[in-house]
Amino acid sequence: MALGVDRITNTVYVESNSFDPWLNLAIEEYLLNSYARDSSVLYLWQNEKTVVIGRNQNAWQECRLDNLERDGGRLARRLSGGGAVYHDLGNLNFTFLMPRKEYNLHRQLSVIVDAVKELGIEAHFSGRNDILAGGKKFSGNAFYHGQFASYHHGTILIDVDTGKLSEYLNVSKEKIESKGVKSVVSRVVNLKEMKPDLTIDTMKKAMYRGFIEEYGQIDNVLDFERVIESExxxxxxxxxxxxxxxxxxNPEF
Incomplete structure (x- = not known):
C-alpha cells in the first residue's frame, strides 16, 4: 500500500448492476456530491451499446445517431470533457471520486496498472494519460473537477466490439485520410487478446484488490439498490x- 496507512478519508466501493448509461452517470454525479467530499470512492459500471460524448461536444458531429437508434443504442453525455467513446458489455468503466486535496492521477492510474499486472498482463502509463499493454491502448481517461471534489473516470477494454466504432462514431474526412478507422482500431487492444480467459468479473475483483492496495481497507461497500433509492x-x-x-x-448545426 503506497499511502493508505496515512489516509485522511474513508474508502468507499460501489458496483452498478445496471447497464443504463443515464442511470450510471446519475449515480456517478450523486457519488461526487454525496460522498466524495470526505471519501475516496471507487465506482465500477458498464453501459450497453452506448455512445458517450464529452460535456462540450456536438452530438450530431460526433455520433451517427440514426445508426445508434436503429440498433437500440443510447446516446449519453458526461460531465467531463474529452472525446466520444463507444461502450458495450465488453468494456468496464471505472470512476475514482475524492476530495480535491486527495486527487492524485498517478495513484488512481496505479490501481488499474497494478490490477492488470496482477492478472499477468504487463501495462504502463503513456504520456497522454492512456494506459497501454503491448504498446496499444486499453484504457482512456477523462476528468472533472468540482468545487470540493473531483473525479477521474475511464474505460478498460476487455472484449469490446471495435467494429462498431465506425458504425456509431463519425470520423472526419481529414482523420480518414490521415489515419482511418482501421488505424484507430489498430492502436487499441482488448485485454482478452492477451489473456483469453479474462472476464469482466475477474477484472472487477482485481480492481477491488488494487484499490485496497493503494488506498487501504475499504470502509464502506455501498448497496447498489439502496443507492438508486436515494432521493x-x-x-x-x-x-x-x-x-x-x-x-x-449543441450549437446550430
Missing amino acids: DIGGLYEKYSSKEWLLGR
Whole structure:
C-alpha cells in the first residue's frame, strides 16, 4: 500500500448492476456530491451499446445517431470533457471520486496498472494519460473537477466490439485520410487478446484488490439498490436522459 496507512478519508466501493448509461452517470454525479467530499470512492459500471460524448461536444458531429437508434443504442453525455467513446458489455468503466486535496492521477492510474499486472498482463502509463499493454491502448481517461471534489473516470477494454466504432462514431474526412478507422482500431487492444480467459468479473475483483492496495481497507461497500433509492437520483436521471442535456447544448448545426 503506497499511502493508505496515512489516509485522511474513508474508502468507499460501489458496483452498478445496471447497464443504463443515464442511470450510471446519475449515480456517478450523486457519488461526487454525496460522498466524495470526505471519501475516496471507487465506482465500477458498464453501459450497453452506448455512445458517450464529452460535456462540450456536438452530438450530431460526433455520433451517427440514426445508426445508434436503429440498433437500440443510447446516446449519453458526461460531465467531463474529452472525446466520444463507444461502450458495450465488453468494456468496464471505472470512476475514482475524492476530495480535491486527495486527487492524485498517478495513484488512481496505479490501481488499474497494478490490477492488470496482477492478472499477468504487463501495462504502463503513456504520456497522454492512456494506459497501454503491448504498446496499444486499453484504457482512456477523462476528468472533472468540482468545487470540493473531483473525479477521474475511464474505460478498460476487455472484449469490446471495435467494429462498431465506425458504425456509431463519425470520423472526419481529414482523420480518414490521415489515419482511418482501421488505424484507430489498430492502436487499441482488448485485454482478452492477451489473456483469453479474462472476464469482466475477474477484472472487477482485481480492481477491488488494487484499490485496497493503494488506498487501504475499504470502509464502506455501498448497496447498489439502496443507492438508486436515494432521493437525488431521480432528478439526476431526468437530467442525463433529457434531450436538453443530450442535444440542447449543441450549437446550430
